[in-house]
Amino acid sequence: MTAKPSSAPPRPGGLLALGPDESGPPARATPSAPRSPAPRPLLVDLALAVVAVGFGLSVGIALTATSRHQLAAPGGVALFLGNLTGLAGTYLALVMVLLISRIPFVERVLGQDTLLRWHRRLAPWPITLIIAHVVILTIGYAQAARTGILHEIGPLVNGFPDMGIATAGFVLMMAVAIASFYPIRRRIKRENWWGLHLFMYLALALAFAHEIVLGPSFVGHPVTQLVWSVAWAATAGLVLIYRVGLPVVRSIRHGLVVEEIHPEGPDVVSVILRGRHLERLAVSGGQFFEWRFLARGMWWQAHPFSISARPQPPYLRLTVKCVGDFTSALARLPLGTRVALEGPYGTFTAHALRTRKVALIAGGIGVTSVRSLLEDLPKGTRPVVVLRASSEDELVLREEIAELVKWHGGRLHEVVGPRTAQPVEHLTELIGDLHKRDTYVSGSESFVMSVTRLLSVLKVPQEAVHADVYAL
Amino acid sequence: MKRAVIAVVAAVGGFAGVLGFNLGGSRAPLLRSGAPASNPASSPPATTPPTSPGGSTTPTTSAAGGSGPPPTGVRSAVGTTYQYGYGQLAVRVTLNGSSITRVATVGLQTADPYSQQLAQQVIPLLRHEVLAAQSAKVNGFSGATYTSEAYIYSLQSALDKLHKK
Numbered sequence: 263m264t265a266k267p268s269s270a271p272p273r274p275g276g277l278l279a280l281g282p283d284e285s286g287p288p289a290r291a292t293p294s295a296p297r298s299p300a301p302r303p304l305l306v307d308l309a310l311a312v313v314a315v316g317f318g319l320s321v322g323i324a325l326t327a328t329s330r331h332q333l334a335a336p337g338g339v340a341l342f343l344g345n346l347t348g349l350a351g352t353y354l355a356l357v358m359v360l361l362i363s364r365i366p367f368v369e370r371v372l373g374q375d376t377l378l379r380w381h382r383r384l385a386p387w388p389i390t391l392i393i394a395h396v397v398i399l400t401i402g403y404a405q406a407a408r409t410g411i412l413h414e415i416g417p418l419v420n421g422f423p424d425m426g427i428a429t430a431g432f433v434l435m436m437a438v439a440i441a442s443f444y445p446i447r448r449r450i451k452r453e454n455w456w457g458l459h460l461f462m463y464l465a466l467a468l469a470f471a472h473e474i475v476l477g478p479s480f481v482g483h484p485v486t487q488l489v490w491s492v493a494w495a496a497t498a499g500l501v502l503i504y505r506v507g508l509p510v511v512r513s514i515r516h517g518l519v520v521e522e523i524h525p526e527g528p529d530v531v532s533v534i535l536r537g538r539h540l541e542r543l544a545v546s547g548g549q550f551f552e553w554r555f556l557a558r559g560m561w562w563q564a565h566p567f568s569i570s571a572r573p574q575p576p577y578l579r580l581t582v583k584c585v586g587d588f589t590s591a592l593a594r595l596p597l598g599t600r601v602a603l604e605g606p607y608g609t610f611t612a613h614a615l616r617t618r619k620v621a622l623i624a625g626g627i628g629v630t631s632v633r634s635l636l637e638d639l640p641k642g643t644r645p646v647v648v649l650r651a652s653s654e655d656e657l658v659l660r661e662e663i664a665e666l667v668k669w670h671g672g673r674l675h676e677v678v679g680p681r682t683a684q685p686v687e688h689l690t691e692l693i694g695d696l697h698k699r700d701t702y703v704s705g706s707e708s709f710v711m712s713v714t715r716l717l718s719v720l721k722v723p724q725e726a727v728h729a730d731v732y733a734l
Numbered sequence: 735m736k737r738a739v740i741a742v743v744a745a746v747g748g749f750a751g752v753l754g755f756n757l758g759g760s761r762a763p764l765l766r767s768g769a770p771a772s773n774p775a776s777s778p779p780a781t782t783p784p785t786s787p788g789g790s791t792t793p794t795t796s797a798a799g800g801s802g803p804p805p806t807g808v809r810s811a812v813g814t815t816y817q818y819g820y821g822q823l824a825v826r827v828t829l830n831g832s833s834i835t836r837v838a839t840v841g842l843q844t845a846d847p848y849s850q851q852l853a854q855q856v857i858p859l860l861r862h863e864v865l866a867a868q869s870a871k872v873n874g875f876s877g878a879t880y881t882s883e884a885y886i887y888s889l890q891s892a893l894d895k896l897h898k899k
Contacts, residue, residue: 310737311744318748326756327847341845406845407819417819421880422848481847 295573297638298546298606300613301370309368313357316493320353321346323479323486340402344395345478351391352473355466358384359497364504364607373609375731389439396432424471431468438462453563463501470494505604509552513602515539518578520555520599523592526658529584530627531593532570535601540575546612547572548635548702548730551605553580557595563588564604568631568730570659572638581659583627583732610702610730612638617700617726620645621693623713625705626656631730632704633659636666645672646693650709654678686712690720697722704730806831813892815841818884820849825888829896834868837861837889853881860885869893 324346332338361381368377404414419425440446441458450458473490474480480487518537526532537543545551552564565588570581584590610631620643624632629649639645647667651657657676667674675692677684686709690696697720703713710729717727810828821844828836839857844850856878863872870890874882 307737307740311740314741314744315748315751318745318750319752321745322749322752326752335843335845337845403820403845406821408817409819414819417880421819423877476846476848478847481851 295541295575296544298370298544298549298611298613301609302367303371305367306371309365313360317350317353317357319489320349323483324349327477327479327483335406336408337402337405340398340405341478344399344402347391347398348395348473349477349479351388351395352466352469354384354388354391356493356497358388359463359466359501363497363500364604365500366504369607370609370613374607385439385442389435392432392435422472422476424475427468428472431465434461434468435465438465456563467498509602509604512543512604513554516543516603518601518603520595520597520601521577522597523595525593526581527655528653530581530656530658531584532579532581533592533595535578535580536576537578538576540573540578543573543578545569545573545606546635547633547638548610548612548631549606549608550631551580551603551607554602554604555592555595556600556602560588560591564602565589566607566733568608569606569634570630571634571662581627581630581633608730610635610704610728612640614702614728615640615643615700617698618643619695619699621696621699621701622647623650623689623701623703623705624648625650625703625709625713626652626732627658628703628705628709628730628732629657629659629663630704632702633663633666635702636663636670639670641670643670643672645670646675646699647672648675648677648689648692650677650684650705652678652680686716689713689716696720700726700728702728702730705732707731707733808835809896810836811892811895812840813888813890813895816884816888818880820845820880821853823853823881823884823888825885825892827889827892827896829898832898834865834898837864839885849881852878856881857885864889 324342327345328338328342333342358381361377361384364374372380400411400414400418403418404411407414407417419429438459438461441450441455447455474487480490516537516539518535520533521536522534523531524534548568550566550568552566554561554564567580567582569578571579582589582592584593608631612635618640620639622632622635622645624647632647632649636645636647645667647663649657649660649663657678660676664674677688677692693699696717699722701713701717701722703710703717710731714727714729718724808828808830810826812826813824815822815824821842823842824840826838826840827834828838838861839853842850842853842857844853856875859875860872860882864870870886870893872886874886
C-alpha cells in the first residue's frame with residue numbers, strides 16, 4: 263500500500279501554491295505522511311466478545327446474590343428484580359460509554375457513525391432498566407418495611423450510605439435522558455445539547471459508590487467488587503486517554519494555526535493550516551478530524567470536517583460549506599488562529615477497498631473527502647468519479663479532482679442540475695458496471711441514502727458500499 | 735450479523751460461567767436471612783431453644799414466678815419483633831437475679847445484604863453497651879439508627895416482660 267515516490271499521485275491544489283509567488287515551482291518534495299493504520303476487525307470481534315461476557319457476568323452475579331430464602335421474604339422478589347435491573351442497566355451504560363470512548367482500533371473498524379448509531383440505539387435500555395431499578399427497589403423496601411412507598415423514599419435516600427449522591431446522579435441522568443429524547447433534542451442547539459450530555463459522566467460517577475457499598479452482588483464479595491471497579495476505572499481511563507489526553511497531546515505537538523482561508527465556491531471555503539511534524543500525523547484520505555478553533559466564542563465547540571487533501575507538510579487543508587452560525591464564523595476567522603484537533607476518524611478510506619474497481623460518488627460538499635481519498639487509491643484503480651451539484655459553480659475542487667482522476671486513468675462525470683432533473687438512477691447509465699464496484703458515496707444524508715438505496719436495488723453487497731454522511 | 739452472534743454467545747457464556755462457578759460450590763449463595771446473628775463470643779452456648787419472636791417469658795430454671803417483688807434466678811424472655819426500615823429483629827435477654835447476663839438477637843431478617851452486614855456490625859456493639867449499662871438505656875449508633883432503635887425497643891419489651899426496670 264505504501265506508494266513509491268515515483269508512483270505517488272500529483273499533489274494539486276492551493277497548498278503548494280501558497281505564498282506570494284504563486285507561479286513559482288512547487289515546494290520541495292516532502293516525505294509523505296503515513297496513512298492511518300489498517301483496520302483489524304478480529305480485534306474488534308474479540309473486544310465485543312469480552313464486553314458481552316461482561317454483560318452475562320453482570321446478570322449472573324445478580325441471580326446468584328439472592329437466596330431462595332430471601333426471595334420468599336417480604337419484598338424479596340422486588341429486591342431481587344431491583345438488583346437485577348440495576349446491574350444490567352448500569353452495565354449497558356458502561357457499554358454506551360465504551361462505544362463513544364474513541365478507542366482507535368474500534369474506530370478504524372466500525373467508524374464513528376456506526377458507533378454513534380449503536381450508542382443511540384442502546385440508549386433506551388439502560389435508561390429504562392435504571393428507572394425500573396429505582397422504582398422496583400423503592401417498592402421492595404416498602405414491602406420489606408411494611409410501609410408506604412412514598413414513606414420509604416426518605417429512609418432509602420437518607421438511611422443508606424452513598425444514596426444521597428446516587429439519587430443526585432439519577433436525577434441528573436433523567437435530565438440528560440429527557441434532553442436526548444428526539445423531539446426535545448432537535449429543539450436544542452447541538453453544542454448546548456453536547457455540553458449537557460457530558461453530565462452523564464458525572465451521573466454515572468455519582469452512582470458508582472452506592473453500587474459497590476449496597477449492591478447485594480458486591481456486599482461481602484470482594485472479587486465482584488474488584489472486577490466491577492476495575493471495569494469502570496478502565497472505561498474512565500479509556501475516555502480520559504482517547505477523548506482528552508490524546509487530542510491534547512496531538513494538538514500541542516502539531517501546533518496548527520490558520521494560514522489562509524480562501525473561497526472555493528458559493529459558501530464554500532478552504533481553510534489551510536500550518537503545523538509542525540505533519541509528516542508524522544497518520545491520516546488517510548477520506549478521514550475527518552474534530553476541529554476546535556481556539557477563537558473567542560468558538561473554542562469550546564468541536565466540529566467534524568473532512569480533510570480535503572492529504573497533509574502536505576507543513577500544511578493541512580479542510581474545506582467547509584458555510585451553512586450554520588459556526589461555519590459562517592469560520593470563514594471570517596483571523597489568520598493565525600490556533601486550531602486543536604481530535605482524530606483522525608472515519609472508515610471512508612482506501613482500506614475499505616475490496617476490489618480494484620472503484621466508483622466515487624460525491625454530492626455537493628461531499629467532494630472534500632472524495633478529493634483526499636483519491637490521493638490514497640492504489641495505482642491502476644482507474645476510478646469512476648461522479649460529482650453532483652445543483653449548479654456549475656458549486657462543483658468545488660473540480661480541477662484538482664480532474665487532475666487526480668486523469669493521473670489514475672479514471673473517468674470523471676460532472677452532473678449538474680436539481681435532483682429532480684438528475685435523479686440518482688442516472689448513475690447506472692453513467693457507470694454501467696456499478697454493481698461490480700466498490701462504491702464510495704459522500705454528501706448530505708438524503709443524497710447518501712438515495713444512492714445507497716439504489717445500490718441495494720442493484721444488489722450491491724453491503725460490504726462494497728462505503729458511505730460518508732455530512733451533517734449539514 | 736456475525737457480530738450479533740458473537741455478542742449473544744459470549745453473553746450467554748459469561749452468564750453460564752457465573753452459574754457454573756456457583757453451582758460448583760465455591761461461592762454458594764449465602765443463606766443470609768434466617769441465620770440468627772447470634773453473638774456467641776463471650777457467652778456460653780444457649781441453653782434455651784430459640785423461642786418464636788414475640789413469645790412470652792420462658793423460665794429456664796425453676797425460679798421466677800411473676801409475683802415476688804425482686805425476682806431471682808436465671809430466666810429469659812424474647813422481646814417484641816420489631817420492624818425497622820430495612821428488616822426485622824427481636825432480642826432475647828437473660829437475667830440472673832436482676833442483672834443482665836446475656837443478650838442475643840433472634841429472628842434477624844434484613845431486606846438486603848448491606849443492612850445485614852450493618853446489623854451484624856452494630857449488634858455486638860449494642861450488646862456490649864447493654865451489658866455494661868445493665869439496662870436498655872443506651873445510645874444508638876449513628877449510621878445504624880434504625881437498627882439501634884429496633885434493638886433497644888425489642889430489648890426493652892423483653893425486660894418489661896421480666897419486670898426489670
